[in-house]
Amino acid sequence: MKKFFLAAIGLSMMASCSQPAAVENTDSGIRLAYVRIDSLQSQYEYFEELALELIEEEKVLVDDLQRRQQTLQENIALYQQEAPKMSARQREANEADLMRVQQQYLQVEQAAQAQLVKKQQDLTKMMREDMDKAIAVLKDELNLDFILLYEEGGQIIYANTDFDITERMVNMLNESRETPSEEEASAASEEAADSTSAE
Template sequence: MKNLSTILSSLALIGVIYLLVQNNNSSSASGESQTKEMPTKSAGELRLAYVNTDSLVANYNYHQDLKVKLEGRAKNIEADLQSKSRAFQENVSILEQQAANLSPQQIQQAQAELQQKQQELMMYRDEQSQALAMEEQELTLLLKADMDLLLDSLKVEMGYDFIFSFDPTSSVLAANPEWDITDIVVEGLNKTYATKKGEKE
């Protein structure tokens, strides 16, 4: 189902969306975070760092778990729709086979009923697609909240003015790997996720 595939494919961009981080004047409550001595590029008095979004998406456990969850939901919806579609087609075939023995009024009534079922099937498909999209949006907000907290904490702790995203589609064409804080971000996010996951279990 193409629309569901489109929804799922957008999940791979979640990490990119999160990392389009601007300089945020508010600071979050400080907690334990991973630190190391990191050289930073100075532009005047600015201190810069970047996150490789491809690496983040591949190694962020929460993102991977959510991707699997949404893919499972999409497959279940698709299987359900295929089952309903097969049942509808069977009803169409039955009508075609029985048409010779039916009166024009009976054929007209049967066609109206099939048309109603077809409309209901299309509405069901749209409702399920919308529900999946809303679920993805809710999960995206949860991911973003964790990302914002960690990046705000790193920004304050390490004195960064800007934290950029870096990937093949970004406007940054090249970057010194010494300014890469991806490992720190991934480690911090995975630690937060493991803690929350343990609390739920």
């Protein structure tokens, strides 16, 4: 599941580090750099934290659905065992009740799936926004024309490590989360104030 979240993010982010990348020494022609998606996904601490929270939430939902399904199956088995002893009216009532419980299970399952998809989309959006901020800085800092995404088994079959800016990107993203913007700090303060007033 974690791999799915990471792959769903698509592109990636940037970071500033003290050692200059060789891409900065390119004098002419197309200027490009690349980011290793696997390293980016595992080293961007804030995203890793949110992805793990989402995985844990999915586990809770799956466990709940499994319990509901098991209970439904047990009730169906019990009905099948007792049905021969029931009158036609009793069988009809029990079957209607089982149908209702089954419908409730399907509704809960659909709601859980929709909830997870929404949170995955929110996580992807957050990553995209963080990445865009990092790109805006690094493309100017390194005077880049292209920033590529590199992953094992992907369409890029070879990449010179001199043009790898993954570490710069990761550092930039982690540092930006350690020192949130004024807008993020303001939003956090408002949320805390709302929580306090609600209590």
